[in-house]
Amino acid sequence: MTVSPSIPTFPGRILEVTLPAGPGGSPVVVGGQNALPLLPEGDHPHAPAVGMEIRTGPEELPPALAEVIGPFSGNPAALAQKCVSGWGARFLFLSLSGCNPDAGGQGVQDGAAIVREVLAATATPVIVGGCGDEDVDGRLFPAVAEAATRPVFLSYAEEKNYRLVAGAALAYGHGVVSWSPIDINIAKQINLLLADLGFPGERVLIDPLTGGLGYGLEYTYSIVERVRLAGLSGDAMLARPILCHLGDAWKAREASDASEPGWGDSALRGRRWEEATGLACLAAGADLLVCRHPENVKRLSEAAWR
Amino acid sequence: MHEPLFSACIRGAGAVLSLARTTLDGVQARRGKDAPLAYPETAYELPVAFGLTELRVTTLSGAGAVLDLARTLIREGATAENAMDAGAATLLAADVLGALSHENGNPYPPPSVGFVPDSVLRKLGIFMVDGSVPGVAVVIGNAADPAAAAAMVRHFQEIGLLVFLAGEVTGQMGAQGVKLGEDFKTFPLGPLPAVIHAVNFAVRAGLTFGGIGRGQAQAMLSYLGNRVKAFVCALGPLDDVALAIAAGAMKAGLTVLADEAVPEIPGLLLSRPAGEEMALAGMEARGIKVKWVKLPVPIAFGPAFEGERIRKSDTHVEFGGGRSAAFELVRMSPPEEVRDREITVSGTDLRGLPKGTILPLAIVVRVAGSRMQKDFESVLERRIHRIVNYGEGTMHVAQRDTTWIRISTEAVEKGFTLSDLGMMLYAKLHADFENIVDKVAVTILTREKDVAAGLSEARAAYAERDARARTLTDDAVSEFYSCTLCQSFAPNHVCIVSPERLGLCGAINWLDGKAGFEITPTGPNQPVEKGAVLDPVKGAFGGINDFVRQHSRNTVREMNLYSIMDAPMTSCGCFECILAIIPEANGVMAVNREFAGQETPCGMGFSTLAGSVGGGVQTPGFMGVGKHYLLSRKFLGAEGGLARVVWMTKEMKEQLGPALRERAAEIGIPDLVDKIADETVAVTPEQLVSHMETVGHPALSLPPLL
DSSP states (O other): OOOOOOOOOOSOOOOOEEEOOOTTSOOEEEOOOOSOTTOSSSOOOSOOEEEEEEEOSOOOOOHHHHHHHGGGTTOHHHHHHIIIIITOOSSEEEEOGGGSTTTTOOOHHHHHHHHHHHHHHOOSOEEEEOOSOHHHHHHHHHHHHHHOSSOOEEEEEOTTTHHHHHHHHHHHTOEEEEEOSSOHHHHHHHHHHHHHTTOOGGGEEEEOOOOOTTTTHHHHHHHHHHHHHHHHTTOGGGOSOBEEEGGGGGGSHHHHOTTOGGGOOHHHHHHHHHHHHHHHHHHHTOSEEEESOHHHHHHHHHHOOO | OOHHHHHHHHHHHHHHHHHHHHHHHHHHHHHOTTSBOOOTTOSSSSHHHHHHSSOOOSBHHHHHHHHHHHHHHOOSSOOHHHHHHHHHHHHHHHHHHHHHHTBTBOOSOTTOOOSOOHHHHHHHHHHHHHTSSOOEEEEEEOOSSHHHHHHHHHHHHHTTOEEEEESHHHHHHHHTTOOOBGGGTEEEEESGGGGHHHHHHHHHHHHHHSOOOTTOHHHHHHHHHHTSOEEEEEESOOOHHHHHHHHHHHHTTOEEEESSOOOOBTTTEEEOOTTHHHHHHHHHHTTOOOOOSSOOSSSOBSGGGTTOOOOGGGEEEEEETTSSOEEEEEEEOOGGGOOTTOEEEESOOSTTOOTTEEEOEEEEEEEEOTTOOGGGHHHHHHHHHHHHHHBTTEEEESOGGGOEEEEEHHHHHTTOOHHHHHHHHHHHHHHHTTTTOSEEEEEEEOOHHHHHHHHHHHHHHHHHHHHHHHHOOTTTOSEEEEEOGGGGTSTTOOEEEBTTBOOTTSSOOHHHHHHHHHHOTTSSOOEEEOOSEEETTTTEEHHHHHHHHHHTTTSOOOOOTTOSSSSOOOOOSOOSEEEEEEGGGTEEEEEETTOOOSOOTTSOOHHHHHHHHOSSOOOTTEEEEOGGGGGSTTTTGGGTGGGGEEEEOHHHHHHHHHHHHHHHHHTTOTTHHHHSBOTTTOSSHHHHHHHHHHHTOGGGGSOOOO
16 A cells, blocks of 8 residues: 655745845845755755855854854955855845944945955855844944945845835945844734835845854744745745844854863864754755854855765 | 816916926927936936826936926816816926936025925935824915914924925025024025925825835825825915916825915815914814924823822812812814913913912813714723823812812922823823823813812713713723723633623723724724624624634634633633632622632632633633622622622622612612621622522522533
8 A cells, every 4th residue: 555645735835035136146046945944845946055144243253163164254355255266155244244333343434345345355145133132223324325336235124123124225226134033923023014115025034033053043943934825825924035044153152161071072062053054044945044164164065065 | 166277277377388388399409309307316207197197208208298297287277176176287397497406416595495306305205204294385475474373383383293385485495594404404495486396395295105006097096195294384365376286286185275365165174374273274184284293381290100109298279189179171173162272371370379279260171173073082081080180289089079189299399280281191091092082171160159160060970971971881882992991911712802791801892892993993992893693692792702712813712702611711810800600509609809808609819710710711700800890780690690699708798888789689688698698798609609508599490500
């Protein structure tokens, strides 16, 4: 007797979103699927894409990162080139962390200048992240939107600032990353609000906030899964590609603490911590992963087989 | 009576069109018909033609085609439609004239800027989308009283409006010392015809920020009418040309305010004296609301001070709380009877009062709004409690005619007055109920006789409201409201809030849900059609089941609103109290969140029970509810109602107080409350059953629960 497994089919399809590249670069296209991740059934026109983060502010790098990206500290354009041509990042997430008054305190115009430098240094798609300070970001996003010499994505638009970020993106033809704090309803609401403003859906990514392994990953996993199921079930506002930023994985003590020899080599540990977080996000349904360790670009890209 | 006006618009349109034609012919003769024509620094050719027609204009002959099209829009016959179309023709022709005049850049002497380039539009547009530029004021003409006009423009600048000036008023404002330029978001465009640059700015805003493509005229007009909150202040006498331009503005849905006598067209053409009245009328007509970044009051204000208690020794002045007559009342009024931001204090104010003064107090807030409903009065009125507590040095307790307000000595020393209290209420009610409130006026009275007179009016209003609340029943309404606020931590939980079953957190009743939906239409409170009544006793409704199924993502397939045993409502974790069955007693117990004891007849205290009730799971026999649900006529209808309650904490009995006894009397068991056991009587099922047998609790004779 043969048993035929029941294969669920979904009425919805995830909207296809293109992260545009500069001249000579390859754009990243994600979305377009009508099935759950990694499974054989359904259409998966685009495999998830793995990109790398570039931070502009001063920071103490965990041992695993210090040895590989440490040498590029203070030179975001050089790091950008290395990420793309050396390590295979398909897109860049440029965090203007240096504009935060508590971490470098670069001026808004300095941040905009860095965006221009990075865009000049590489043709790969770029997502530009704010510094996390509400006041500064309120000035930073319009400045970045104006300074960017080609279309980028602005990260992120949330309930408080979405009008400003969307306005800046509309003015200069950029996309936005809609952000919600691990909450499917807010994720939906912020997308609804963006749609109400007339923001084109094919220029929106969802960032559901990614907790690192051991520090909230399970919540993220569940939310990513539910956002994707809702999208596939026909909820247009959630039928959008999902971006998981793995930066939080490095905030775990286990990923960076070298003072615990019993936990094994801290460099390997850190890399694995990020990798495990990324693998879980892929399994949950992420379309875009942002990592920091070059080795993980390769490992996660291999895992993202469809 | 509008006919002369419409005729003038049509004559004006003809004049502008002829001028455009003559000018174009002249330039064509000089430069040839294929000579290029464009505004400097824009991607939108001639923006008005780009936005409203299919025509591509890159050359002088292209501009000729625009004028040909405009000509077809000018028809004889003094009707509103013809006048508005003539207005559209005027805008098309004026944009051609504007572009022709920019052959060598800005044709006007400084400070006039002429055409505003795309780069400025992008920068400012961000703040229009953002809402920090709440609207656009276009001031044109020749002010009879330049000082009053200057005060009006300064008022626009203060509230952050984008201002365009055209006509003599440009020079007048400069002479009055009004600050002009991009930094002040105030653009002197040039002489009157330059007003077209305000129009092509608005059209480009729609093209850039509204996602509108070339020639989508209807979408563009709708964007201009609904999204660009712009109005025109026309100062001085209006000639035919000015009226034709005004008709164009009206065609796009903008409101035109004139300080001369004009026959009014509601919402579109109004006659108001220049100054505050014109400003307020324009903003009201276009729904422009001012957001306060910082409240202009001498004390700190914010949620940080909400929990602050003001002790007797720190109290400077006190109102109500049984020590004097005091009340607060929110009334909905027709818009014409409410002057926004009017704060009136009548009687003794705080300044100079000796410490320990006790005064009577009346706070009457009048609100108006196109989406305001009488039912929301109580929702807004309850917010007074929080708003007053937000002040550092102001404390509010209770509500209605039991209100009790204390003002600290420190606040009075900082110069706090009752007008400041009014300002707090004014600004915060506006901010919190932005979508439903357009105008707020506050009256504060402290004279004994005024308060006494107001009190009887207020009591009548409370009585009327209570009577209305009694008629609001689950059977009488067709919609309930959802609350999915808690899905962040209980992903599949959906609260259904009906008139007779408030949210399990106790914080949201049906009216709150209704107001919540009006305030945030995309938010957690959504109207839910009851649909088919499947079982009136259990509270099973087709529409509710569909909604809950969809929003619990297929986890909760059906839900009965009035049952604890059969498909009960799920609980998030915020419940005020928990109901749990005691099988031995054939009834349910109720334990409130504050109850710290571990001993109850079901063997678990509140916190242990909470662990098994919450999380959005249906657990027949266990349910989290709001305390006041116990008083509802729909309370556990499927299981026999209040008579099922066999045990309740002492604290809850006290909190529900006389209302619980009234409800017991209503169901014909006036001594029920005394028959319900509490922790002093029974903490085990055996003790409970023996108590029930002693007092003859009605649950013993109800049908078995299991």
